Amino acid sequence: MSDDTAKNILAICGSTRQHSSNHQLIKCIASIFSEQVQINLLHNISTLPHYNPDDDKEKAPEAVTHFRNLVLQSDGILICTPEYAHGVPGSLKNAIDWLVSSSSFSGKPTVLITASTDGKFGHAALLETLKVIEAKQVEQLQLRIPFIQTKIHNNIISDEKTLQEINALMAKFIDIMQ
Numbered sequence: 440m441s442d443d444t445a446k447n448i449l450a451i452c453g454s455t456r457q458h459s460s461n462h463q464l465i466k467c468i469a470s471i472f473s474e475q476v477q478i479n480l481l482h483n484i485s486t487l488p489h490y491n492p493d494d495d496k497e498k499a500p501e502a503v504t505h506f507r508n509l510v511l512q513s514d515g516i517l518i519c520t521p522e523y524a525h526g527v528p529g530s531l532k533n534a535i536d537w538l539v540s541s542s543s544f545s546g547k548p549t550v551l552i553t554a555s556t557d558g559k560f561g562h563a564a565l566l567e568t569l570k571v572i573e574a575k576q577v578e579q580l581q582l583r584i585p586f587i588q589t590k591i592h593n594n595i596i597s598d599e600k601t602l603q604e605i606n607a608l609m610a611k612f613i614d615i616m617q
């Protein structure tokens with residue numbers, strides 16, 4: 440159980456699939472690091488409206504305002520996502536597009552984990568997006584986990600190397616948020 444000084448992290452899952460490996464990964468990380476951080480999963484990125492600059496005005500749609508506030512109130516962001524067709528899943532990219540004009544990501548320590556079959560193209564594309572919207576130190580806080588399907592089972596990370604990489608990544612993340 441985290442204490443009152445624990446950092447508050449918003450986790451965003453790029454997969455909306457019911458038995459998503461990325462969702463399992465977030466749950467594993469939340470459980471392993473529960474003493475140091477409080478990880479809250481953002482629910483339903485797929486219910487955000489499609490991004491439209493015409494609606495990105497003073498009064499944005501309510502779901503968008505809520506999402507922006509969650510990002511602003513967090514100490515850091517944890518993104519875990521698969522790659523789709525060598526790109527970033529549409530619902531995740533859509534969610535991030537809503538944050539561009541509000542600069543909500545600017546200066547926010549952000550971890551990017553792409554857990555997919557391979558994932559290198561989507562990972563590179565999303566890393567570039569996060570850099571341009573000024574996510575803090577994302578280049579130091581990134582990890583690609585290929586063949587995720589063989590490395591996580593029943594909410595447990597079964598691959599020792601992956602576990603070590605996640606431990607190192609989270610240690611850096613917690614350090615950067617201090």
Ligand SMILES: Cc1cc2nc3c(=O)[nH]c(=O)nc-3n(C[C@H](O)[C@H](O)[C@H](O)COP(=O)(O)O)c2cc1C
Nearest residue numbers: 454456459460461521522523524525555556557558
């Ligand atoms: C429409 C679709 C396209 C995919 N394209 C890729 C791809 O380009 N590269 C890749 O590594 N995996 C691809 N995959 C496989 C996913 O990475 C894999 O199913 C992953 O486990 C999904 O993550 P999730 O378990 O969190 O839903 C694709 C899967 C789907 C459904």
